[in-house]
Amino acid sequence: MSELMEMLIRRGFLWQSFEIYGGMAGFIDYGPLGNGLRRRLENLWREFFVINERAVEIDTPTVNIEEVFIASGHAESFTDVAIECQKCGKVFRADHYIKEKLNIEADCTIEAVKEIIETYDLRCDCGGRFGEPFHFNLMFTTSIGPGKGKKGYLRPETAQGIFIAFKRLLDYFRSKLPFGVAQIGRAYRNEISPRQGVIRLREFNQAELEYFVNPKEKTHPQFERYANDVVRLVDKFDNEYEITLKEAVEKGIIAHELLAYFIGKTRRFLLKAGIKDDKLRFRQHKDDERAHYAVDCWDAEALTSYGWIEIVGIADRTDYDLRRHIEHSGEDLTVFVQFKEPIKVKKLKIVPDLKKLGPVYRKKAKAIAKALEELEVKDKNIEKVTVEVDGEKIEISSEFFSVEEVEEEIHGEKIIPHVIEPSFGLDRITYTILEHSFEKDTVDGEERKVLRLKRWIAPVQVAVLPLLSKNEFIKVSLEIVDMLRNAGIYTEYDDSGSIGRRYRRFDEIGTPFCVTVDHQTLEDRTVTIRDRDTTKQVRVEIDRLVDVLKELLSSEKDITEFGEIFKA
């Protein structure tokens, strides 16, 4: 186990789940510090992707009914029967392999596949035999309700809940594109063999934004903010670039401005969260690598001890999901988009002559007239038309109407929005932050472990420490703890062991500042603030402490801006 992992477990960031029952791969517990860190990360994400966009956050069930995933395509692409060669160990999708080798459309059941393999003595290319066929259904199944119940799945992504609620969301945004809908929550994939600690989990945390746009307007009003940011890109042909986003769009490396915008925003977010710029790149999915719903996808990848790992996927899902849900639910999930200028179209139109229709068709005349107006005609000299009124087909001859050329104004069109989806793996980002922050340095000739978390993300922001565990010191310290907690600062207190030992404890968990109550405090109500990274201390009046700490915690200012350097 790495030194970092050992620390994370020992100090309460992460634990193996179900430990006392022997554990189960693919599940982790977030301990107090890990949970705090991930919550801080989620809030930072909200600032970027909800508060600073035309976007909202919703929360939908983790248990979903089967229909959702039949529509989304997950039921199909997740429920495969696989066969594994016992000699070379290669795994194939059984139906694909049988089709390719025998040209048989096999049923996707274990029994059918097994029978075909046995009947035809199907072998692997290497000559090896296949073992028992097995399912790899990457979705967890469950049943809803008593008895046999209704089949349900745990969601493999949070996104579908947003697509399902699209009609309501569109109303919420008063039918106006573009808008974004975010969801932070759990998702589940029943991985065949999860490994690599927290990198591949069966239950994991996602933060997803579905940003709905007019397909003709894949732009963003705030693109300029990131247009000149230089990013590291690897395209689908493995070409590498260090290039501004503006240039990447101009050169066609990134398909459109909106993808580039979210790449830029994602990068700024990750840097603010504490991921190192030189260990971050954006890589385009190769054609055979993309999910079934995406036309283009860029992953943010971070360099860790596991190599480059995917931490964010930014996909152009086009209208795939909404289109599928329109088809399967029968609901109209389109958006009416007004043109800037109404388009004038010349067309032929039937003008009914009600004076003549009335006496002949009596009560039906009005309905016939309406039907006539809706008819499309191409020929001006048409002699008769057939209309359908209340299920009855009626032939109307040209004496009852005239055909005129009219100019019509078309004010807009119905479209299915496209969706750009930045999807964040919170567990992986949390872990990467920890790896990128964990360092060792030397203080007074001794090695120390220090977690250089960004101040605004640290789970414990301030530790209050009495220099001596004497009542006078403790009393003042506890008053300060109370004061800081009241001000909303995550504060801990510790009086056990020597002061140096306690500084080390808090360095190790990434606490940016320690406030020490010493002899001088008792004389003039000042304390020292110690900076985790430099171990420098400044002396500050207790009355100013909340303001000073708040400013320090929301910026990267140096503590020496706030007081005299203290030398013990």
Add this chain to the structure above:
RNA sequence: GCGCGGGUAGUCUAGCCCGGUAGGACAACGCCCUUCCGAGGCGUUGGCCCGGGUUCAAAUCCCGGCCCGCGCACCA
């Protein structure tokens, strides 16, 4: 899922080959000491991954499971 290696207090580790009292270090906790960068004194808590087998006796040998690491495969 296959192959190889591993699993001993919170952490690291000795013991395992060759069966017979599980030992250390650090951490944690309490008291004393008092001291601005992990090293004082005294004391305390806590452990052989789980299940089965062999044996008078299993941390140790055997089998199965779970977990961890590595390689292969999988990761829409």
